Amino acid sequence: MTQTPFIGKLAIFLSFFACVGCLSSATARGTVLRFRSGSPTFKIVLFADLHFGEDAWTDWGPLQDANSSRVMSTVLDLENPDLVVYLGDVITANNIPTANASLYWDQAISPTKARGIPWASVFGNHDDAPFSWPIDWFSATGIPPHRCRDDATSCSGLEEECEFRGTQRLDLMKNEVKNRKLSQSRNGPKHLWPSVSNYYVQISPFFDDCQSPVMNLYFLDSGGGSYPEVISSAQVEWFRHTAQQINPNSSIPEIVFWHIPSGAYEQVAPSCIQKPCVGSINMEKVAAQQAEFGIMSLLQQRPSVKAVFVGHNHGLDWCCPHSPHNATNKLWLCFARHSGYGGYGNWARGARIIQITHQPFSLKSWIRMEDAQLHSPITFTS
Amino acid sequence: MTQTPFIGKLAIFLSFFACVGCLSSATARGTVLRFRSGSPTFKIVLFADLHFGEDAWTDWGPLQDANSSRVMSTVLDLENPDLVVYLGDVITANNIPTANASLYWDQAISPTKARGIPWASVFGNHDDAPFSWPIDWFSATGIPPHRCRDDATSCSGLEEECEFRGTQRLDLMKNEVKNRKLSQSRNGPKHLWPSVSNYYVQISPFFDDCQSPVMNLYFLDSGGGSYPEVISSAQVEWFRHTAQQINPNSSIPEIVFWHIPSGAYEQVAPSCIQKPCVGSINMEKVAAQQAEFGIMSLLQQRPSVKAVFVGHNHGLDWCCPHSPHNATNKLWLCFARHSGYGGYGNWARGARIIQITHQPFSLKSWIRMEDAQLHSPITFTS
Numbered sequence: 097m098t099q100t101p102f103i104g105k106l107a108i109f110l111s112f113f114a115c116v117g118c119l120s121s122a123t124a125r126g127t128v129l130r131f132r133s134g135s136p137t138f139k140i141v142l143f144a145d146l147h148f149g150e151d152a153w154t155d156w157g158p159l160q161d162a163n164s165s166r167v168m169s170t171v172l173d174l175e176n177p178d179l180v181v182y183l184g185d186v187i188t189a190n191n192i193p194t195a196n197a198s199l200y201w202d203q204a205i206s207p208t209k210a211r212g213i214p215w216a217s218v219f220g221n222h223d224d225a226p227f228s229w230p231i232d233w234f235s236a237t238g239i240p241p242h243r244c245r246d247d248a249t250s251c252s253g254l255e256e257e258c259e260f261r262g263t264q265r266l267d268l269m270k271n272e273v274k275n276r277k278l279s280q281s282r283n284g285p286k287h288l289w290p291s292v293s294n295y296y297v298q299i300s301p302f303f304d305d306c307q308s309p310v311m312n313l314y315f316l317d318s319g320g321g322s323y324p325e326v327i328s329s330a331q332v333e334w335f336r337h338t339a340q341q342i343n344p345n346s347s348i349p350e351i352v353f354w355h356i357p358s359g360a361y362e363q364v365a366p367s368c369i370q371k372p373c374v375g376s377i378n379m380e381k382v383a384a385q386q387a388e389f390g391i392m393s394l395l396q397q398r399p400s401v402k403a404v405f406v407g408h409n410h411g412l413d414w415c416c417p418h419s420p421h422n423a424t425n426k427l428w429l430c431f432a433r434h435s436g437y438g439g440y441g442n443w444a445r446g447a448r449i450i451q452i453t454h455q456p457f458s459l460k461s462w463i464r465m466e467d468a469q470l471h472s473p474i475t476f477t478s
Numbered sequence: 479m480t481q482t483p484f485i486g487k488l489a490i491f492l493s494f495f496a497c498v499g500c501l502s503s504a505t506a507r508g509t510v511l512r513f514r515s516g517s518p519t520f521k522i523v524l525f526a527d528l529h530f531g532e533d534a535w536t537d538w539g540p541l542q543d544a545n546s547s548r549v550m551s552t553v554l555d556l557e558n559p560d561l562v563v564y565l566g567d568v569i570t571a572n573n574i575p576t577a578n579a580s581l582y583w584d585q586a587i588s589p590t591k592a593r594g595i596p597w598a599s600v601f602g603n604h605d606d607a608p609f610s611w612p613i614d615w616f617s618a619t620g621i622p623p624h625r626c627r628d629d630a631t632s633c634s635g636l637e638e639e640c641e642f643r644g645t646q647r648l649d650l651m652k653n654e655v656k657n658r659k660l661s662q663s664r665n666g667p668k669h670l671w672p673s674v675s676n677y678y679v680q681i682s683p684f685f686d687d688c689q690s691p692v693m694n695l696y697f698l699d700s701g702g703g704s705y706p707e708v709i710s711s712a713q714v715e716w717f718r719h720t721a722q723q724i725n726p727n728s729s730i731p732e733i734v735f736w737h738i739p740s741g742a743y744e745q746v747a748p749s750c751i752q753k754p755c756v757g758s759i760n761m762e763k764v765a766a767q768q769a770e771f772g773i774m775s776l777l778q779q780r781p782s783v784k785a786v787f788v789g790h791n792h793g794l795d796w797c798c799p800h801s802p803h804n805a806t807n808k809l810w811l812c813f814a815r816h817s818g819y820g821g822y823g824n825w826a827r828g829a830r831i832i833q834i835t836h837q838p839f840s841l842k843s844w845i846r847m848e849d850a851q852l853h854s855p856i857t858f859t860s
């Protein structure tokens with residue numbers, strides 16, 4: 097039996113740690129997820145506009161949260177995804193009279209976490225909106241019993257600790273990423289604050305190639321709630337710099353997630369959904385961000401960017417091409433599907449699904465409804 | 479020399495403490511102030527809508543605060559009052575990017591405190607409004623340097639401590655009443671929160687009668703900022719109960735202070751200021767509270783209530799009778815005078831003065847301008 101020399105042992109030892117690093121590598125700016133062993137596809141479920149925590153002092157508030165949990169459980173069991181994206185407005189903070197709204201955030205994450213599925217989240221305009229006191233609480237009926245602190249079960253009077261200021265983005269995220277085994281979310285670089293959910297996730301093949309992800313997912317905080325509904329110049333610059341670092345030749349396909357549609361969505365919005373657009377509901381006008389500081393022109397310049405996915409407009413679920421007559425630019429602009437019983441709208445609930453296939457690469461999407469039906473299938477690129 | 483018996487000594491001892499109690503008596507709900515020795519009058523200056531802390535990141539913000547301080551110093555030196563009432567919108571919290579806005583509150587109080595004059599304050603709709611991020615801070619110019627913490631001189635980056643959530647009413651008041659020697663303000667009963675500045679001040683003769691105040695001053699928080707612009711049912715009930723306790727026979731004249739005019743102001747608003755109204759500017763419509771839960775009908779029922787004083791409308795400085803054709807009800811509704819260079823409006827700055835005379839009782843008011851001129855004198859009752 098030949099003894100392995102010391103240098104050889106060291107090389108084996110180091111390569112073992114290098115590979116472990118590839119399996120679960122994570123930085124403050126991004127993480128890596130992998131295709132399952134033997135699976136040619138990687139599937140993502142988008143839950144948009146769940147709006148947990150509305151009207152907790154009535155019966156229908158908690159009931160609609162239970163209904164939203166049922167939607168998520170149904171979709172997760174039908175689709176068995178590799179990743180769930182919570183696409184903002186996870187909670188309705190302006191309706192939550194507690195010192196810590198993470199309670200409701202955790203409820204919304206629960207169906208995914210319980211199934212051991214990784215998830216990633218971005219903030220919407222309602223997630224840290226300041227609490228809006230209902231005016232009828234100041235009439236003779238008075239302020240209803242409410243929860244003041246995490247460690248108090250309930251209290252009928254206002255305490256000094258019961259500040260009603262809402263839970264800020266940083267605190268919501270700090271609570272979420274306690275579970276680093278499953279949560280891919282990050283607080284993003286400090287210089288981008290107050291916009292917080294700015295990070296990336298790389299989807300790599302199963303354990304056979306550390307260097308070539310199949311797809312890069314970027315997450316951006318499109319503001320709203322505690323500050324204006326914008327993607328800032330600093331975020332645009334961060335995207336440019338990050339994409340240059342992790343995808344210098346634009347050789348890896350990319351998709352992007354944020355909550356509030358950009359102005360480009362208004363421009364491509366169809367009067368009725370027909371080819372090349374795909375979708376099923378077109379019930380309202382696009383409610384776009386307040387201003388734009390360059391994100392769309394940057395995305396257009398990168399041929400690797402295949403699609404943007406947003407929520408916010410509960411009554412829209414279409415995908416349309418950004419420039420249908422430009423053969424070299426195949427960027428698609430997509431809405432998710434209203435998943436929550438919280439928030440406005442009475443249409444049937446569902447979730448947009450994204451499927452990435454490796455070797456050969458393809459990117460597809462469809463919508464899965466609560467009653468198990470599928471509709472609006474689309475292939476972005478083949 | 480005759481020795482004083484023990485019981486006699488005890489009586490002197492107790493009466494000494496009783497009188498000290500009268501001189502400076504204060505409860506969680508109210509305080510007592512006294513006429514100066516030999517003075518037949520007690521004078522109150524109202525500073526309304528100072529709006530300290532606007533645009534701290536430019537030159538004109540700090541400059542207008544300096545101008546507001548000059549207005550206050552001029553009026554205080556000309557009038558030499560016994561009490562100053564800060565009638566809300568002391569600061570513009572929605573424009574203050576610091577973790578603790580009490581810095582600006584203290585600046586606004588400073589001219590009064592420096593002269594050793596007692597003061598009392600009520601909250602306006604801007605005092606704890608959430609910080610509104612200027613949208614141009616998200617463009618390429620970026621977020622300007624700002625103060626993050628009390629103990630930090632400045633920082634150019636956002637820190638976790640730098641939460642931009644504004645300073646709540648309770649915290650602002652907690653800071654103000656550190657100076658209990660001069661501040662008459664109180665946080666009010668807990669069951670009235672989130673409305674905070676609910677308390678009373680009794681004006682008594684100089685040290686000769688503990689039991690009969692010359693006038694009772696009531697202060698109410700009319701909301702706005704962090705919650706709706708209302709005087710709640712609970713506040714109305716507190717007023718009813720308190721007035722019944724400290725003035726059971728309505729024998730003591732009463733005046734009331736809050737920030738946002740009630741709907742009654744809209745009803746009496748003159749198209750042009752003429753008798754019986756008195757005033758000098760009538761530049762805008764009354765911007766009244768969002769809803770009313772009974773405060774005005776309660777005040778009307780009490781013949782001891784002589785006048786209500788509000789701020790909020792910078793372009794109004796009139797007094798009008800609530801019911802000019804009702805001989806038995808002499809309730810007056812008055813605006814203060816815009817005192818601050820902060821907030822909207824370019825009219826000359828000044829302050830409403832209230833003068834209480836004892837034996838015989840009278841209640842008068844006028845407006846003192848920054849250039850020392852007096853105008854709009856009115857006698858409410860003689």
